[in-house]
Amino acid sequence: MLFGYNFDKKTMYIIMGILIAAMLINLGANNVIGMLLTLPGVILAMSFHEFAHAFVAVKLGDPTPKNQGRLTLDPLKHLDPAGIFLLIFAHIGWGKPVQINPNNFSKVSKAKGETLVAIAGPIMNFILAILLLVIFYLIMIFIPNSGIIRTVSGINVLSVVITLIYYAIVVNIGLGVFNLIPIPPLDGSKVFLQFLPYRAQMWIQDKLSIISIIFLALCLTGLLGYITGPVIEVIMYGMEYLVGAVFSIFI
Numbered sequence: 730m731l732f733g734y735n736f737d738k739k740t741m742y743i744i745m746g747i748l749i750a751a752m753l754i755n756l757g758a759n760n761v762i763g764m765l766l767t768l769p770g771v772i773l774a775m776s777f778h779e780f781a782h783a784f785v786a787v788k789l790g791d792p793t794p795k796n797q798g799r800l801t802l803d804p805l806k807h808l809d810p811a812g813i814f815l816l817i818f819a820h821i822g823w824g825k826p827v828q829i830n831p832n833n834f835s836k837v838s839k840a841k842g843e844t845l846v847a848i849a850g851p852i853m854n855f856i857l858a859i860l861l862l863v864i865f866y867l868i869m870i871f872i873p874n875s876g877i878i879r880t881v882s883g884i885n886v887l888s889v890v891i892t893l894i895y896y897a898i899v900v901n902i903g904l905g906v907f908n909l910i911p912i913p914p915l916d917g918s919k920v921f922l923q924f925l926p927y928r929a930q931m932w933i934q935d936k937l938s939i940i941s942i943i944f945l946a947l948c949l950t951g952l953l954g955y956i957t958g959p960v961i962e963v964i965m966y967g968m969e970y971l972v973g974a975v976f977s978i979f980i
Contacts, residue, residue, distance in 0.1 A: 763896075766889075770897030771813060772804045774854055774904045775824035779807035781853035782827040786846045790835030799827050826914065840923060847919035854905035855964070861898045862972045865891065870976070902961050902968075910957075912944055913937060 780802050783794035794800055799807070809825040827846075834842035872887060911921035913933075922930055933940065947953040 766892055767896045767900060769893055770900035772808065773897055774857065774901045775809075775812065776802050776804045776807050777853050777857050777901075778850040778904060778908070779824040779827055781849040782829075782846055785849040786827065786829045786842075789837055789842050789845065791829050791831070791833035791842075793830045793833065794827050797828060843919050844923065847916040850916050851905035851908050854901040854908075858898045858901040858905070859968055859972065861894055861901065862968055865894045865898065866972055866976050868894070898968075899961070899965065902964050903957065906957050906960050906964065912940060 779799065783799040783801075786794050787800055807824045812824055829843075829846055831839040831843055836842075837845065868887070868891060908915050909917040909920070911917040913922075922933065925933075944953075
């Protein structure tokens with residue numbers, strides 16, 4: 730299912746193949762390499778994001794994610810082809826949704842449980858981004874002067890590692906921000922829409938097909954990036970400032 734529309738796998742892969750081919754034609758070699766370097770960060774971000782949903786749901790008393798094999802960091806259990814495609818090429822995306830049964834929540838109300846499960850994914854991405862940023866700082870400070878060999882077959886391994894980590898940080902922040910957008914089926918809808926009046930919720934549900942089409946068009950054209958981009962930059966700057974301040978105390 731893609732934004733409320735059911736496509737068989739063959740049709741979905743054909744659509745994505747055409748879009749990928751069209752994008753690659755307009756991309757230079759450097760941009761293609763950059764996207765390949767983004768892939769590990771995408772896999773990491775999505776796996777932890779969906780695991781966080783499953784973990785919180787199970788902790789609240791719902792065994793559904795565990796029974797479906799989602800209480801794991803195995804990427805193959807969490808990755809969604811369309812979500813990966815958009816995250817790599819449009820810098821926004823999602824993983825395979827974790828199914829839950831709110832009726833099983835034994836420690837909180839249904840509404841509060843759904844909110845906690847939904848917010849767990851983006852929070853995990855922000856936490857992971859901070860941890861990766863700490864690793865990034867440690868490498869930048871200690872490795873260059875350590876004498877460790879950093880070139881293999883003419884490739885600067887340190888430079889590649891630093892680039893992979895940096896992209897992973899950006900991807901995690903981007904995935905966290907994107908999923909907080911209050912449009913179904915994104916996590917933000919479960920967090921923010923419940924605070925809207927009932928009539929507003931029903932209006933959104935009634936117009937969901939149109940909203941989904943417009944939203945998908947914004948994603949594919951990159952226009953949504955003009956909205957999420959500044960937010961990602963602010964969060965990135967804030968994390969860098971905080972981590973840098975901590976390092977300045979101890980180093």
